[in-house]
Amino acid sequence: MGIAYIPPGMPWNNGYIESFNRRLRTECLNRHHWTSLLEARMAVGDFKADHNLRHRHSALGYRMPAECVAAYTDIHHPVDCSIN
Structure with missing residues (x-):
């Protein structure tokens, strides 16, 4: 389809x-005033980490992504499979 x-x-x-x-x-x-590109990268990087790890997402039932991962790994344990 391409870019719309x-x-x-x-x-x-x-x-x-x-x-x-x-x-x-x-x-x-809007909360930051940067004097260098490094400062901007640090602030946006912190926001990204917070949004991806600690922010509650509606698509996850208003749980944090870390909570969903922990719940998923508690329920599903990897099985060792070996074929001879």
């Missing part, structure tokens, strides 16, 4: 990314 152009002012065409962009803007970009 989404005109400005029409965020409902891609709600997931627009929601993330809003969160990134309000929770990270």
Whole structure:
């Protein structure tokens, strides 16, 4: 299909990314003033780690990703399989 152009002012065409962009803007970009590219990378990296590890996601039943991984590994144990 290729790249689709989404005109400005029409965020409902891609709600997931627009929601993330809003969160990134309000929770990270608007809160910091950087004097170097390294400072910006550090702040965005911290936001990324927080969002991916400690932020509660609605798609995961408002649990943190680490909680879902722990629940999944507690239920599913790898089985050793050997073929002779």
